[in-house]
């Protein structure tokens with residue numbers, strides 16, 4: 001009880017989406033309930049998702065379908081965070097991407113131009129549910145010639161509503177196997193890049209914020225990297241906690257987000 005109370009005294013909450021609020025397009029009841037309770041308490045909330053196919057606009061529509069009214073500035077998706085990272089580091093770029101329209105929307109919104117693989121100065125790798133041989137061929141050629149190469153997120157697999165589905169790692173792994181090249185930067189969790197952006201958006205120092213997620217290596221690791229308190233929920237891919245090394249363990253483990261209030 002004491003740990004819950006200490007966590008609830010924090011100013012800001014950085015919440016993972018898949019496995020905390022929903023599984024695919026289906027809401028997790030306790031997750032949605034938990035978000036409402038946090039907002040009612042007047043907490044600052046930012047959602048941070050490693051999803052590489054949806055834009056912020058698409059995620060807002062999904063939240064609305066769960067009965068949660070959130071604004072664009074409460075959401076950081078790996079798509080948006082990647083577009084914003086590239087702009088901050090290099091300005092507006094000519095980009096070739098393996099990604100879907102959600103990523104293209106965020107890249108173009110940030111001023112980057114989508115071009116063919118032969119003309120790109122940057123390769124942005126992200127999931128694509130219509131991935132095929134032709135797109136992999138272009139990605140391969142781009143990867144072999146381009147100077148800058150980033151990936152939206154490092155996820156090998158994602159929790160779909162009926163079981164695991166391939167993540168961006170499917171393409172990162174294939175390109176590595178073919179070329180020996182790994183991305184220069186990976187933006188999504190557990191990278192500090194996306195977490196710093198979340199803290200900035202919250203207007204909180206790390207010690208004022210709590211990170212909540214369903215994966216130890218992704219969410220808990222990301223929270224610890226920037227110095228936040230961490231909560232692991234068992235409503236997503238992690239069903240049992242078995243952390244051998246104490247420094248990797250979350251501060252609290254609960255069944256779902258609403259359990260913080262019980």
Ligand SMILES: [Mg+2]
Nearest residue numbers: 016018019214
């Ligand atoms: Mg998750």
